[in-house]
Amino acid sequence: MLGIPLKYNVRNLFVRKVTTSLTVAGIALVVMVFLCVMALGEGLTRVFTASGSDRNVLVLRQNSQSELQSGITRDQVPLVETLPGVEKDADGKPLASAELVVVLNLEKREGGSSNVTIRGVEEKGWKLRPGIRLTEGRMFSPGASEVIVSDGVSRRFKDTNVGEELHFGAYRWKVVGHFDAGGTAPDSEIWTDVEGMINTFKRNGYSSVLARTPDRAARDLFVAGLSSDPRLALEGKVERTYYDEQTATAAPIKFLGLFVGVVMAIGACFGAMNTMYAAVSSRTREIATLRALGFSRLSILASFILESVFLSLLGGLLGCVLGVLAVKLALSGVTGTTNFATFSEVVFAFRLTPALLLTGVVFSLAMGFFGGLFPAGRAAFTKITQALRQVG
Amino acid sequence: MKLLPLVFKNLFRKKTRSLLTIGSILLPLFVICILGTMLRALDSDPSNGKGMYRLIVRHKVSITNWLPAAYDPKIRQLPGVVEVLRMNWFGGSYVDQSARNQFARFSTSDADRFLKVFDEATVVEGSEKEWVDDRSGLLVGRLLMKKYGWKLGQKVTLKGDIYPVTLELTIRAVFEAPDETGVYFHHEAIEEALPRVKGFVGWYWIKTASLEATERIPAQLDAMFENSSFPTKTETEKEFQNGWVSMLGNVKLLVTSICTIIVFVILLIAANTMAMAARERVTEIAVLRTLGFRKRQILGLVLGESLLLSLFGGVLGVALYALLFPGFREAVANSPMGGFAAGMKLFPEILAVAFAVTVFVGLVAGLAPAVRSAQRSITDGLRQVG
Amino acid sequence: MGKPLIRIENVVKQYTRDTQVLTVLDGLSLEVEEGDFVALMGPSGSGKTTLLNLVAGIDRPTSGTIHVGDAEVSSMSEGALARWRSQHVGFIFQLYNLVPVLTAFENVELPLLLTRLSKADRRRQVETALGVVGLSDRMDHYPRQLSGGQEQRVAIARAIATDPTLLVADEPTGDLDARSGEEILVLLERLNHEFGKTVVMVTHDPKAAARAHRLVHLDKGVLKEDVRAKEAAGSIGLAAAVEVSAGK
Incomplete structure (x- = not known):
């Protein structure tokens, strides 16, 4: 088969400057919208997929979907911590942290308010989450009504700078430090001392216990031990699994991205089809000439599909560039939404991954292929004799 | 108005193209209607004003x-x-x-x-x-x-x-x-x-x-x-609902931005169609001018066609949306976001916005080709083949 | 014969392409009497189509004046020219230039849409025009359903629908076979004789030119030869002149 050089198609695209650029711009915008919405969903998903360790087990009351709904009494904690499977530290104490979570309705810097999780932790809580580091100020001291706030939360909520005071009617906390958890769940939280918090909120117990296990076997042993103890009525969940289950929060956003992306892609595909039909009909004589010169139907077909794919590829690449620019420049800050599993805000950033960009390009290639298919078919089945006679 | 039949016939001169263009206006407009309704539902008051007499008292x-x-x-x-x-x-x-x-x-x-x-x-x-x-x-x-x-x-x-x-x-x-x-x-x-x-x-x-x-x-x-x-926090039902919306994050900005870009996409596609149509008809327009058609009549002819094309897509898009709305509402009601469905209606203002977008697209997309067609000298137009 | 319908005085037409100035008509003067049938001849680029366009009011001279009837078309505004064209000139093209989406009837009706005529009046005038060209039975056909000759006859009907005084034709037989071309020429002759239309026709075709009463030969933008057929000798004398011109 004789192939028609791609140069021929590229030149033709540049001859039809207006049409080509309008079509490319249309496809680019569609790809950009798709990428931005998906980057939003990806950023949100990433919070959950990056959170939690495989070796940590989160102990909750049976049937509780989240820490917020769970409750563990004081006397249950030692029973849990001494179950087989829990790792011990150098002093022989179990590596486990009994924690309390409460959601606070705080005012956002941009106006409006949202719920933020405030977590009371034991000192050991730090060792269980090695990814967290202080970025400013110092650690809270137990019993002193002090809190540390994640960088993400402090960027979005009022009264959360180091030195400021978070107050809430009778409750007052001094912000003494900021921390960063590398884009994981604690980045949406405020931390304080658990015993102080139990006093403040007049609770009679904890929400959960986070326990570290040395390996998979120990972990399974611990989880099995929990569920087989009828006195406790507790269950253990691998911390990573617990967060993975919350990725459903991102589902509506991803659905929105896909829905808008696919419907708009069909629209843009129609646009590309129009452009290609016009290209074919204005080149009828050319096509007939090529056929008369001995080019096969297949090579005409391939040539026009290639032209269309090239056209959309330009759009797709431009869309990726626009998407990257949009995410880097306009959408670079952190944003937040509510995770309805925990009733509180998740702070996250837009995340445009190479895989997403590739999806965008593939998306545009598909638009080009389907947009070019029918016009190319029409071109390939042009009747030579008739076309040569035709004017224009 | 006597020229309306000609506008109509021009519109469907290239059936495939017109149908594709109508399709590419219809689908995005459908998306705009859906997004607009969701956005509007966020601050709608499903209680028909009864919420004005309700307060909610919660823990501070x-x-x-x-x-x-x-x-x-x-x-x-x-x-x-x-x-x-x-x-x-x-x-x-x-x-x-x-x-x-x-x-x-x-x-x-x-x-x-x-x-x-x-x-x-x-x-x-x-x-x-x-x-x-x-x-x-x-x-x-x-x-x-x-x-x-x-x-x-x-x-x-x-x-x-x-x-x-x-x-x-x-x-x-x-x-x-x-x-x-x-x-x-x-x-x-x-x-x-x-x-x-x-x-x-x-x-x-x-x-x-x-x-x-x-x-x-x-x-x-x-x-x-x-x-x-x-300690308590007392709010009106409306404020309480707005609180939930504000907790969702900046949904409004997100959705509005998406809709704006969608309008641009439609605009580009429609403008492309009109540019192609006008280019193919250079000779014909020159002939009409030879027959005594004035510049503004040519302008009207091309703009009218663009507007009509856009209206076809827009009206169909809105009609399709209105037709599918009950099903869409039920789907939302059955989804985890079911509570949302209560505020969803066929908001007349959303339909009006969709219609306005249609008219805007029609006029803007046709403007450049219309002006170019009207301004081209007759002899230039006659010399061009095809 | 009658008084002059067209008076062309010292007309210059120049085009600027890039920086080069191209002189297409170079101080040309010409008069055409009412009821005359003039053939414009000359090699490509001699300026004959330009002259035709100037006379028809779709182009304007760089300098010089053109009068058609009482109107000085060389100085009219574009809007006024458009109105004037719709009332006084019928244009016939080599490639017919019918609107493909309109039927024969609708094509002929097009120029009438610019008038204040009622629908019934328009219908009558279209039917008359199509009757004159002998296509009363093809009214509802689309251009693609007609032969080349028939298409050109619809185009002629369109040109005469508003009953203009002047018909201008640019190579009206250029795209037709001999027999269809002949039919078109007979029709133009009839419009000239029977309906008293002044006809100005650009042509390459000696046979077409032979139908005219007067042959104007242009070369490089100037008048080269102007031959009038003698009343008595009729077309024979002119035909000879045509051959002489064409031979050069």
Whole structure:
């Protein structure tokens, strides 16, 4: 088969400057919208997929979907911590942290308010989450009504700078430090001392216990031990699994991205089809000439599909560039939404991954292929004799 | 107007192209309608203004913290309070955790006052009395009855998470209201199984006598409990709903940006079509001008075609949307975001916006080709082949 | 014969392409009497089509004046020219230039849409025009359903629908076979004789030119030869002149 050089198609695209650029711009915008919405969903998903360790087990009351709904009494904690499977530290104490979570309705810097999780932790809580580091100020001291706030939360909520005071009617906390958890769940939280918090909120117990296990076997042993103890009525969940289950929060956003992306892609595909039909009909004589010169139907077909794919590829690449620019420049800050599993805000950033960009390009290639298919078919089945006679 | 038939015939000169263009206007416009409706539903008031006379009192920290049940008489004695209703979020699950089986489950300590506070709701099956009298009775939204095929008198099992109990409740009444996606039962049903939760409720609803009372009571009430162990936050129903919306993050900005870009995409596609159409008709337009057609008539001819093309797509898009709306609303109602469906209507302003977008696209897309066509000299146009 | 309908005085037409100035008509003067049938001949680029366009009022001279009837078309505004064209000139093209989406009837009706005529009046005039060209039975056909000759006859009907005084034709037989071309020429002759239309026709075709009463030969933008057929000798004398011109 004789192939028609791609140069021929590229030149033709540049001859039809207006049409080509309008079509490319249309496809680019569609790809950009798709990428931005998906980057939003990806950023949100990433919070959950990056959170939690495989070796940590989160102990909750049976049937509780989240820490917020769970409750563990004081006397249950030692029973849990001494179950087989829990790792011990150098002093022989179990590596486990009994924690309390409460959601606070705080005012956002941009106006409006949202719920933020405030977590009371034991000192050991730090060792269980090695990814967290202080970025400013110092650690809270137990019993002193002090809190540390994640960088993400402090960027979005009022009264959360180091030195400021978070107050809430009778409750007052001094912000003494900021921390960063590398884009994981604690980045949406405020931390304080658990015993102080139990006093403040007049609770009679904890929400959960986070326990570290040395390996998979120990972990399974611990989880099995929990569920087989009828006195406790507790269950253990691998911390990573617990967060993975919350990725459903991102589902509506991803659905929105896909829905808008696919419907708009069909629209843009129609646009590309129009452009290609016009290209074919204005080149009828050319096509007939090529056929008369001995080019096969297949090579005409391939040539026009290639032209269309090239056209959309330009759009797709431009869309990726626009998407990257949009995410880097306009959408670079952190944003937040509510995770309805925990009733509180998740702070996250837009995340445009190479895989997403590739999806965008593939998306545009598909638009080009389907947009070019029918016009190319029409071109390939042009009747030579008739076309040569035709004017224009 | 005599030229209208010509505009029509020009429009469908290239049928494939016109249909593709109409399709590429119709689909995005459909998306705009859906997004616009969602956005509009966010700040709609499904209670038809009755919410103006309702306040919600919650724990200052957040709605997940309980309040003492004993606030009831204290709140009740405030002037302008018509009725007080203690409510509680049960959560839990029905059958399993799947998205299909998500709906709101509430318990109330004051079943007999429920319909007095939510006076936009009416019982359509069973009776209020039967529900109030049966401690394990369940009041169900009509939409849920339909969705799960429940019958009056049927037993429904709810498994708790916040409250570690399993409740077996009997459907005693069905209500019709703008929001029909919840079930309500007696808080006593929980208290019987879990005595330790006695004395606490989730939040209070207040029915006020007047708008003056609606405005005055929040500050008054919050001041009353300011220094207690359970400080409160009182808001109007509207403010409370806006709070949820604000918790979703900047949805409005996101959706508005998407819609704006969609309009641009339509514009580009339509402009492309009109540019192609005008280019192919250079000679023909020169001929019309030779026959004595004025520049503005040519302008009108091309703009008219562009407008008509866009209107075809727009009107079809809006019609398609209006046609599919009931199904769309039902799909939302059956999704985990079911509560959202209550605020969804065929908002006339959304349809108007869609129509305005259509006209805008039609005029702007046709402008450049129309001006170029009208400005081209006749002899130039005649010289061009094809 | 009659008084002059067209008076062309010292007309210059120049085009600027890039920086080069191209002189297409170079101080040309010409008069055409009312009721005359003039053939414009000359090699490509001699300026004959330009002259035709100037006379028809779709182009304007760089300098010089052109009068058609009482109107000085060389100085009219574009809007006025458009109105004037719709009333006084019928244009016939080599490639017919019918609007493909309109039927024969609708094509002929097009120029009438610019008038204040009622629908019934328009219908009558279209039917008359199509009757003159002998296509009363093809009214509802679309251009693609007609032969080349028939298409050109519809184009002629369109040109005469508003009953203009002047018909200008640019190679009206250039795209037709001999027989169809002959039919078109007979029709133009009839419009000239019977309906008293002044006809100015650009042509390459000696046979077409032979139908005219007067032959104007242009070369490089100037008048080269102007031959009038003698009343008595009729077309024979002119035909000889045509051959002489064509031979050069």
